Each structure stands twice: as structure tokens, then as C-alpha cells.
Amino acid sequence: MTGGHTVAAFDAELARLHQIIVIMGRRVEEQFAAALQAIAERDAGKAARVIEGDAEIDRLELELEALSVRLLALRQPMAKDLRDIVSALKIASNLERMGDFAGSVAKRAVTLAGLPVEPPVASLSWMGETVLGMIRDVVAAYDGQDAERAMAVRNRDGQVDAAYTSLFREFLTYMMESPAQITGCTHLLFVAKSIERAGDHATNVAENICYIVQGRLPSEERAKGDLSSFTVVEKE
Amino acid sequence: MTGGHTVAAFDAELARLHQIIVIMGRRVEEQFAAALQAIAERDAGKAARVIEGDAEIDRLELELEALSVRLLALRQPMAKDLRDIVSALKIASNLERMGDFAGSVAKRAVTLAGLPVEPPVASLSWMGETVLGMIRDVVAAYDGQDAERAMAVRNRDGQVDAAYTSLFREFLTYMMESPAQITGCTHLLFVAKSIERAGDHATNVAENICYIVQGRLPSEERAKGDLSSFTVVEKE
Numbered sequence: 001m002t003g004g005h006t007v008a009a010f011d012a013e014l015a016r017l018h019q020i021i022v023i024m025g026r027r028v029e030e031q032f033a034a035a036l037q038a039i040a041e042r043d044a045g046k047a048a049r050v051i052e053g054d055a056e057i058d059r060l061e062l063e064l065e066a067l068s069v070r071l072l073a074l075r076q077p078m079a080k081d082l083r084d085i086v087s088a089l090k091i092a093s094n095l096e097r098m099g100d101f102a103g104s105v106a107k108r109a110v111t112l113a114g115l116p117v118e119p120p121v122a123s124l125s126w127m128g129e130t131v132l133g134m135i136r137d138v139v140a141a142y143d144g145q146d147a148e149r150a151m152a153v154r155n156r157d158g159q160v161d162a163a164y165t166s167l168f169r170e171f172l173t174y175m176m177e178s179p180a181q182i183t184g185c186t187h188l189l190f191v192a193k194s195i196e197r198a199g200d201h202a203t204n205v206a207e208n209i210c211y212i213v214q215g216r217l218p219s220e221e222r223a224k225g226d227l228s229s230f231t232v233v234e235k236e
Numbered sequence: 237m238t239g240g241h242t243v244a245a246f247d248a249e250l251a252r253l254h255q256i257i258v259i260m261g262r263r264v265e266e267q268f269a270a271a272l273q274a275i276a277e278r279d280a281g282k283a284a285r286v287i288e289g290d291a292e293i294d295r296l297e298l299e300l301e302a303l304s305v306r307l308l309a310l311r312q313p314m315a316k317d318l319r320d321i322v323s324a325l326k327i328a329s330n331l332e333r334m335g336d337f338a339g340s341v342a343k344r345a346v347t348l349a350g351l352p353v354e355p356p357v358a359s360l361s362w363m364g365e366t367v368l369g370m371i372r373d374v375v376a377a378y379d380g381q382d383a384e385r386a387m388a389v390r391n392r393d394g395q396v397d398a399a400y401t402s403l404f405r406e407f408l409t410y411m412m413e414s415p416a417q418i419t420g421c422t423h424l425l426f427v428a429k430s431i432e433r434a435g436d437h438a439t440n441v442a443e444n445i446c447y448i449v450q451g452r453l454p455s456e457e458r459a460k461g462d463l464s465s466f467t468v469v470e471k472e
Binding site for chain 2: 085
């Protein structure tokens with residue numbers, strides 16, 4: 001298990017692991033962007049393609065898992081290499097969940113496109129764009145093994161949580177003003193929740209990048225801005 | 237790295253890994269049961285204890301991760317042992333998420349307890365009890381390394397998804413009938429979603445148990461009964 005030949009093969013396999021993560025991350029970003037467009041443009045056809053596209057991300061995760069287990073078994077890696085592999089497994093699991101959330105948004109987009117009343121989809125745009133930017137940056141941070149860029153992603157999550165809490169309140173008031181908006185706004189609330197959760201997972205990925213690069217998780221507590229669970233809007 | 241002494245130490249460490257998973261699983265079950273009681277009994281004090289209790293589950297996951305990484309690095313396990321360790325990491329990650337969902341339910345319970353109108357909390361009871369049973373059984377299946385019992389848990393997930401779809405429709409109608417129910421029913425919809433997601437994670441754990449015991453994931457596709465994303469209820 002030593003010698004230049006084996007080391008080169010191991011390096012190639014680690015590079016492949018890295019590559020799968022980057023491909024997964026870019027696919028997740030594309031899927032999320034398309035799902036948000038499908039919501040904004042009430043485009044059921046685009047949404048259907050996102051729902052179909054999720055299988056590819058799931059397949060990439062399985063490929064990464066199989067490669068990781070093989071690397072652990074055959075190469076018996078130590079220190080930094082072991083950390084890379086264990087982190088790759090965790091990052092892939094987070095990306096797979098983000099892909100699921102893009103699929104969930106797309107499913108709701110199909111329903112929203114068919115509603116007789118247009119729900120207030122524009123309210124989502126800031127939150128959607130912000131999380132899309134977090135996904136893009138965290139993938140770039142992984143690709144460049146850039147802990148500073150990863151930390152910057154993590155610091156944006158508090159704003160997303162705060163935006164979600166505002167949206168929750170806003171949608172409740174729309175529903176109270178007009179019962180015809182109840183179905184649409186309820187689906188939009190779940191869309192907002194999926195976007196917010198995708199932001200959480202981008203943050204998890206950012207923390208894993210810090211672990212890979214620096215050998216430890218970031219220590220300071222994250223600011224928690226999602227207070228929507230405690231939101232009450234009274235009907236006058 | 238060979239000899240009876242080292243093998244015994246390794247076995248003790250694997251047993252500790254197993255033990256942490258079982259303790260985590262039982263804590264998750266207790267947390268979920270208490271969160272559901274807090275919803276049913278509108279008991280904000282009980283809910284607050286659940287929210288506090290989540291930190292213990294997070295701590296157990298970190299302990300398990302540290303032990304797993306140490307085992308991978310120092311013991312360089314092969315075949316079944318490697319599978320056990322990688323699966324333990326995945327199961328712990330699922331249990332940690334289930335603990336988060338219990339915490340989410342508890343946060344909503346605090347809000348629901350304070351509402352002037354009592355929302356239709358009783359509608360949740362079947363779904364809550366079913367998922368609680370799935371959690372209990374999947375922990376027992378892990379403890380007994382019982383793939384058959386794990387598969388039985390997985391087969392119940394379709395019923396939970398179907399129940400969630402019915403509830404989604406039911407809560408939309410309550411909201412349309414009475415705007416005073418909008419805030420409460422919206423929170424209950426998210427509670428129902430958290431319960432349904434906990435069921436999904438119990439199913440993931442069940443699949444990982446099959447992988448540990450049989451060396452492969454169950455092949456047949458799971459029945460997908462959650463159609464709530466596509467639910468539309470029209471206001472007449």
C-alpha cells in the first residue's frame with residue numbers, strides 16, 4: 001500500500017471525490033435557480049423538469065458514498081485525508097437535501113401555476129436570490145478550499161432566517177384579508193420554509209469546509225433569526 | 237494493531253458506538269413524545285423543556301462523530317466493521333435531525349398554547365402516534381440488528397405520508413371557514429410537516445439498518461403517499 005504509483009492513484013481518487021462534490025453543488029444551484037424561476041413565472045413545465053432532475057443529484061451522492069467507503073477500506077487514510085473523506089460524505093448529504101428542497105419548491109410551483117388567483121410570489125424573490133447566492137458561494141468555497149469565503153456564507157444565514165420570519169407574518173395577513181389566497185399562501189409558506197432550510201444546509205456545508213481547511217468547526221454560535229415558529233397574527 | 241488486547245479494545249469501542257446510537261434514539265423518542273403531548277395539552281412549560289433537551293442529542297451526535305473518526309483513523313476497520321461505522325454516522329445524523337423536528341414541534345406548541353382560539357390539535361394524534369411508534373421500533377431494530385423489523389418501519393411511512401396529505405386539506409378548510417383559525421392552523425400544518433419528516437428520517441434509519449445487517453440497501457422503491465404539495469382547496 002505504499003510507493004509512488006499507489007499514492008498517485010489515491011490522489012486521483014481524492015480528486016474525483018472533490019470533483020463529484022463540485023458537480024453536485026453546481027447541479028443543486030441550477031435546480032434551485034430553475035425552481036425559483038418556475039415559482040416566479042408560474043411555469044409548470046420548468047417545474048416538472050426540476051422534479052425529474054433531482055434523480056441525478058441522488059445518483060451522484062450514491063457514487064460519492066461508494067467511492068468514500070472504498071477509499072476508507074482500501075486506502076486506510078489518516079489525518080487530513082480522513083477528514084476530507086468524512087467531510088465529503090457530510091457535504092454530499094447536505095447537498096442531496098438541498099436538491100430535495102429544490103424538488104419540493106418545484107412541486108409547489110406546479111400547484112401554484114394552476115391556481116385561479118395569483119398568490120404574492122414576488123415577496124419571495126429577495127430570500128430566493130440570497131440563498132441562491134449562498135449556494136453558489138459555498139460551492140466555490142469548497143472548490144477553492146477557502147475557509148474565509150465559507151465563513152461569509154455562514155454569516156448570511158441570519159438574514160435569511162429574519163426574512164423568513166417577516167414573510168411568515170406577511171403571508172398570514174394576506175390569508176386573513178382574502179380566503180381565496182389561503183391555498184396559494186399556504187403553499188408559498190412551505191416554499192419559503194424550503195428556501196430557508198436550504199440556507200441552513202448551505203451553512204452546514206460552510207462549517208464542514210472550515211473543518212476540512214482548519215481541522216476544527218467554527219466555534220462562535222450562529223445568530224438565530226428565524227422566529228417564525230413564535231409568530232402570531234390576530235384577525236381583528 | 238493485532239493481538240487479543242487490541243481486538244477487545246476495538247470491540248469495546250464498537251459497542252460504545254452502538255450504545256450511543258441507542259441512547260440517542262431513546263432520547264429522540266422521549267423528546268418527540270413530550271413535544272406531541274405539549275401540543276395536545278397546550279402545555280408551554282413541557283414544550284420549553286423539549287426545546288432545552290435538544291442540546292443533549294446534539295452533544296451525543298458530536299461524541300459519536302469523534303469516536304467514529306478515531307476508530308476509522310486508529311483501527312482502520314474493514315468490511316462489516318467499516319460498514320457499521322459509516323452507517324452509525326448516517327444514523328446519528330438522521331436521529332439528530334429527528335431531534336430538531338421534535339424541537340420545531342415544541343416551538344410551535346409554545347405559540348399554540350398562547351392562542352386565544354384552540355386550533356384542531358386532535359387531528360394530529362393518529363399521525364403523531366404512528367411516527368412515535370416508528371421511532372420506537374427503528375431504535376429497537378437497531379439495538380437488535382433486526383432487518384425485518386426495520387423493513388416493517390419503512391413500510392409504514394406511506395401511511396404517514398397519506399395522513400399528512402389528508403391533514404393538509406383538512407387544515408385548509410378550517411382556515412377558509414374561520415379566519416380566526418388561520419394562525420393556529422398554519423402552525424399546525426408545519427407541526428404536521430415536522431412529524432411527517434421525522435417519519436422519513438426513521439425510514440432512512442431503517443434502510444441503514446438493512447445495509448448494516450444485509451450489506452445492501454433495500455431495493456424496492458418506497459411508496460410515496462405525500463401528495464400535499466399538489467393539494468388545492470377552493471374557497472366557494
